[in-house]
Amino acid sequence: MSAAGRRGARPRPPRGWTAGARATEVACWLFALHLLPLGAGASRGAATVDGAENATPAWPLALPSRFLTSNFMEYRGGRFHAGVDLKTDSQTGFPVVAAEAGWIDELRATPDGYGRMVVVRTAAGRRYLYAHLDRFADRLRGLVEAQQRREGRYRVTLRFGPGELPVARGEVIGLSGQSGTLGPHVHLEVRDASGQALDPLRCGFAVPDTFPPRILRVMALPVAPRSRIEGGIAVRAVADSGGLTDELPALAVRGPVAFAAEMVEFSDIRRHRLTPATVQVWLDGVEVFAADNHALPLTIQSHLRLEWLEIGERRAQWLGLSEADAVPGRRGGAWSALGEGLAPGRHRVQLAARDAAGNSATASWWLDVSGLAVGDSLAPRQDGSTATPAWSPDPLGRRLPDVGKGPRLLTPFLELEETDRGTAALPLLREARTDPTPGWVRLVLPPASGLPLLDTAVVYIAPDTIAEREAIEAGASQGLSDPGAAAWLVTPRWPATGPVPVPWPGAAPAGESRDAVYVQDETGAWTWSGRLEPPPADAGDATWTLPLRGSGRFAIWRDEIPPCIGAGPALGAVRRLAPRQRGGVSLPRWEILDVSLTDEGAGVDQGSIAALLDGRPLIVEPDPPRARVLVELPDSLRAGPHELELRVADRCGNEARRRLALTCGEG
Numbered sequence: 001m002s003a004a005g006r007r008g009a010r011p012r013p014p015r016g017w018t019a020g021a022r023a024t025e026v027a028c029w030l031f032a033l034h035l036l037p038l039g040a041g042a043s044r045g046a047a048t049v050d051g052a053e054n055a056t057p058a059w060p061l062a063l064p065s066r067f068l069t070s071n072f073m074e075y076r077g078g079r080f081h082a083g084v085d086l087k088t089d090s091q092t093g094f095p096v097v098a099a100e101a102g103w104i105d106e107l108r109a110t111p112d113g114y115g116r117m118v119v120v121r122t123a124a125g126r127r128y129l130y131a132h133l134d135r136f137a138d139r140l141r142g143l144v145e146a147q148q149r150r151e152g153r154y155r156v157t158l159r160f161g162p163g164e165l166p167v168a169r170g171e172v173i174g175l176s177g178q179s180g181t182l183g184p185h186v187h188l189e190v191r192d193a194s195g196q197a198l199d200p201l202r203c204g205f206a207v208p209d210t211f212p213p214r215i216l217r218v219m220a221l222p223v224a225p226r227s228r229i230e231g232g233i234a235v236r237a238v239a240d241s242g243g244l245t246d247e248l249p250a251l252a253v254r255g256p257v258a259f260a261a262e263m264v265e266f267s268d269i270r271r272h273r274l275t276p277a278t279v280q281v282w283l284d285g286v287e288v289f290a291a292d293n294h295a296l297p298l299t300i301q302s303h304l305r306l307e308w309l310e311i312g313e314r315r316a317q318w319l320g321l322s323e324a325d326a327v328p329g330r331r332g333g334a335w336s337a338l339g340e341g342l343a344p345g346r347h348r349v350q351l352a353a354r355d356a357a358g359n360s361a362t363a364s365w366w367l368d369v370s371g372l373a374v375g376d377s378l379a380p381r382q383d384g385s386t387a388t389p390a391w392s393p394d395p396l397g398r399r400l401p402d403v404g405k406g407p408r409l410l411t412p413f414l415e416l417e418e419t420d421r422g423t424a425a426l427p428l429l430r431e432a433r434t435d436p437t438p439g440w441v442r443l444v445l446p447p448a449s450g451l452p453l454l455d456t457a458v459v460y461i462a463p464d465t466i467a468e469r470e471a472i473e474a475g476a477s478q479g480l481s482d483p484g485a486a487a488w489l490v491t492p493r494w495p496a497t498g499p500v501p502v503p504w505p506g507a508a509p510a511g512e513s514r515d516a517v518y519v520q521d522e523t524g525a526w527t528w529s530g531r532l533e534p535p536p537a538d539a540g541d542a543t544w545t546l547p548l549r550g551s552g553r554f555a556i557w558r559d560e561i562p563p564c565i566g567a568g569p570a571l572g573a574v575r576r577l578a579p580r581q582r583g584g585v586s587l588p589r590w591e592i593l594d595v596s597l598t599d600e601g602a603g604v605d606q607g608s609i610a611a612l613l614d615g616r617p618l619i620v621e622p623d624p625p626r627a628r629v630l631v632e633l634p635d636s637l638r639a640g641p642h643e644l645e646l647r648v649a650d651r652c653g654n655e656a657r658r659r660l661a662l663t664c665g666e667g
Contacts, residue, residue, distance in 0.1 A: 057099035057204040058170045060130060060188055061086055066207045068267050069185055071274040071356075072199040073293035075308055075315055078496075079301040082197040083129065083189035084205065087270065092134045092184045094176040095583025099128045099204075104165035104173075107136070107158040109144055111606050111622035114187070115180025118173045121162075125193025132187050134177025138586050140165075148619045153607070172583045182625050196328075197296040199277065201356040209267040209357035213276040214243035217262040218351070218363060219309075219316060219394060220251060223337045223413045225425040227255035228370075230391055233425045235411060237394035238365075248365035249390040256341040258334070258413070260309045260316040263353045263361075276353040276361075281319050283335060284348050289320055292329035302497040303327050306454055309412060311398060311492060319351065324447075324454050336367075344371030398492050398551055400440065400460060408437065410460070410492035428458050428492065443502060452498040459548065460490045463505045466555055474526055474557065478600040480518070484509060484556030491551050499547030504532055506556075508544045514560050514652040516602060519552040528603045528651050529554060559601035562656035563648050566596030566628070574664045576639060590664065593631035595646060597622075602651035612645040613637075620646075639665050 059066065070085035088094055098120045105121035108114060114131035118140065121127045136144055147156045167173065178184045190203045201207065217239035220229050229236045230252050238248050239262075259281075265274040281289040291307070306322040308315060320334040336342055347367040354360040397411040409416045415426045415437065429444060441461045447453040466474075466483035474480040485506020509515040509532055518526035529552075532544040546554065569591070580587040597604050604622075609629055611618045621630040631644065644660045 057128075058097055059205070060096050060099065060186055061088065061094055061176065062097070063088070063094060067270050067272070068207060068274060069270075069272045071265070071267070072197075072201065072277070073296055074275040075304065078305065080296055080304050082296055082298060082301065083131075083187050084200045086186040086188060087272070088176045088184045088186060090184055092175065092177045093582055094186075095172045095585070096130055096133060096174050096176050096186055098167045098169060098171045098173055100126070101169045102167055103163055104140065104160050104167060106160070107140055107144055108156070109148065109621075110155050110180055111624055112180050116174065116177065120167050120173065127189075127191040127195075129189035129191065130173065130186060131189075132177055132179050132181045132185060133174040134179065135175040135585055135587075137171075137173050137584070140173065145619070149617075152617060152619075154609075154619055154621055155607070172585060175582060175585050178625075179621075179623075180625070191298075192295075195298060197298055199294050199356065201277070202294060206356065207267055209355060209359060211266040211268070211355075212359035213263055213265040213353040213355055213361045215261055215263050215351065215353055215361050215363045216241060216243065217316070218244065218248065218365075219260045219262075219396065220253065220391065221258045221260065221396070221411060221413060222425070223256035223258050223341075225414065225427055227253070227257055227341070229253050229257060232393070233414070233416060233423050234393040235396045236391040237396075238391050243361060244363045246362050246364055248363055250366040250368055251391050252368045252370065254341070254370040256337045256339065258337040259319040259349075261319055261351065261353075262316045265353075265355045267355065267357075274355075277356040278352075278354040279317060279319070280352045281332070281335075282348075282350040283342075285350075287332065288335040289332035290330065291317070291321075291327075295328045297326075297328070300326055303454065305495040305497070310494070311396060311412070314396060322455065342367065342369045344369050398490050400437070400490055401462070401464075401488055410490065412493045429456060441503075441505065445500065445502075447495075451496075451500050453496050453500065455495040457491060457493065457495060457500070459502055460488070461502065461505050462488045464488050464553065464555075473524070478526060479561035480526060480557040480559055480601055482515075482558040484515065484558075486553065486555035487546075488553055489546070489548055489551060491548075494550050496549075499530070499549050501533060501545035502548045504544045504546045508532060508534070508542070509556050512558065514558050514654070515556055516559065516652060517546060517554055518557050519554050526555070526557060528601075532556075557601075559650065559652045560654060561599075561601055562654035563597060563599035563604050563650050565646050565648060565656055565658040566598075568593055568595045568631075568644070568660045569662075572660060572662045574633065574662050576664065576666050588632050589635040590633040590637060593633070593644070593662075594628055595631060595660070596628050597648055598627050599650045602654075605649050605651050608647070608649040608655075610647045614642055618644075633664070637664060 067087035068084055069087050070081055072084055074081040100122045102120050102122035105127060106119035108117040116133035116136060117129065117131045119127055119129045135141065143158060144156060147158055148154060176184065176186045188200055190198045190200045192198055217237050219235060219237040221235050222229055222233050263276050265276045267274055277293050279291045280287060303325055306325045308317055320337055321330055321332045347369060349367055350364045352360055352362045397409040400408040400410065407418050413428055415428055417424045437460065439462050443459045445451055445453060445457045447455055464486040466486050471483050487505045489502065516531050517529045519529040520526055530547050532546055535543055575591045577589055577591065606622045606624055609620065609622050611620045611631065623630055642662045642664055644662055645657060647657045649655045
């Protein structure tokens with residue numbers, strides 16, 4: 001099989017590539033491009049913003065500009081972004097309208113994820129999903145609230161059949177908000193009849209865009225101990241924060257080498273960082289890799305783990321294709337990282353990144369590939385250059401804490417050790433019984449073992465201890481006490497679709513319900529990670545396991561302090577508001593109460609939140625991104641004194657309750 005790859009055709013690279021980025025357009029002219037007409041219309045029995053029948057889907061928001069804060073298949077922690085995020089100028093409450101006529105397929109209210117969500121389905125089978133709403137349209141809100149009362153909780157999902165809840169094109173289905181997310185915006189998804197997510201920018205929701213992507217950094221990573229890049233075994237990179245120019249310095253390599261790139265796309269003058277829609281790589285004029293983000297089966301969102309290099313805060317897209325990757329629009333293979341690497345000689349690499357509007361950025365470089373045996377020196381590059389290479393060493397990797405001898409760095413492919421003679425390299429996937437790493441147990445976890453792994457993963461495990469000073473600080477800042485066993489679990493690459501059980505090297509917890517495992521973040525704070533799992537009853541040993549979600553320093557702590565419930569409105573005063581509507585959606589008659597819910601230890605158990613108003617159950621909205629609960633009083637509530645009781649528990653079962661005396665009166 002050729003190095004050009006295993007999938008798809010091999011078109012030639014485009015002619016006439018331009019060097020550098022295009023000149024930025026005049027700001028006022030660009031703003032004019034973003035202006036869009038505000039349609040008005042009427043739909044019998046429903047509020048509309050644009051009621052005209054048209055083959056083009058209605059834009060969801062009636063705003064004077066169209067800006068994106070995120071785009072399709074952008075990087076998210078462990079998954080792809082399945083839609084686009086529409087900017088609402090950091091405000092909530094804008095009417096959101098249906099793109100096409102059809103019926104309500106699904107309604108959902110959750111404190112996380114999509115928040116308040118509406119799915120509209122058309123007769124042709126297409127679905128439009130609108131998430132993070134602040135409020136449902138009146139007829140939809142009534143259905144959701146009735147279901148919440150029946151189930152006695154905020155989190156509910158309702159589904160409907162064809163024609164059961166018809167919707168007109170341009171009908172207002174809710175108001176924009178920030179439910180389930182950090183900031184105000186509307187998340188829009190388009191799904192085909194099979195349920196696969198499509199790029200909304202290619203489905204009638206394109207935005208004006210004259211800004212090309214930028215290639216910020218290109219990295220070359222040694223794949224095997226025999227690999228060499230500019231004579232060494234370290235990762236090398238060439239970078240420019242303003243975007244790399246088309247022609248990069250030549251690079252001398254030997255053996256298998258992998259490439260990755262950090263790229264960014266801007267679609268408008270607000271300069272929100274997006275991801276390019278298409279990435280292609282050519283080797284000597286033949287396409288060897290392509291990724292076109294046009295469609296995403298939602299069942300394989302986690303395949304992002306195969307396409308992105310993720311180490312600490314570093315994120316880069318691999319410029320080669322994994323065998324296990326099943327995302328549509330992918331072609332090619334691992335081209336430069338296979339076997340012995342590329343054939344000796346000089347090779348031309350060309351990289352192009354394009355956005356959905358067709359703007360592109362390009363970078364090209366020569367690879368001087370040596371066929372020398374291991375131990376030989378690399379010959380000078382063919383251009384005769386002897387200057388310090390512009391591809392500089394890049395400290396990419398996870399450093400193992402020094403529990404044994406000598407510092408060690410884990411890259412996605414190698415374990416590097418600094419010695420008196422330089423840097424020694426070991427293959428990451430070597431057999432566990434050979435070349436032991438002092439002080440560490442190394443696990444090789446293949447995907448065929450029944451674990452939620454897309455590819456082989458390696459985990460380094462070492463016991464650790466919590467110093468007295470750390471225990472004092474954790475107690476003072478987070479209320480954590482009685483630290484138990486601690487451990488380091490380090491992995492340079494984590495191609496997992498869920499938590500993977502790995503052996504816990506320290507003593508098992510005492511069995512107290514308030515004992516749990518926490519992971520330390522970069523600030524030194526401890527965050528709930530879960531509980532150790534006991535061994536099966538018929539197991540021959542007593543090894544407990546930790547459901548691992550990624551690298552970190554872990555420890556067992558005890559949390560016996562309940563959450564803190566805030567005092568609510570000043571003096572308990574709640575104003576009655578005049579009857580109001582926005583876009584045909586009725587607004588609350590009473591001020592919505594904002595009550596803080598905090599827990600610095602295990603964290604609030606969102607499912608435990610409950611409320612009573614004058615002794616009767618009241619559904620309230622958990623808002624975990626802002627550490628609070630939102631209380632909407634019934635429109636029919638009479639003015640006068642009332643009592644609100646809130647109950648909550650943390651993840652360790654510590655309970656708290658508070659009674660708030662309210663005085664409800666006219667505003």
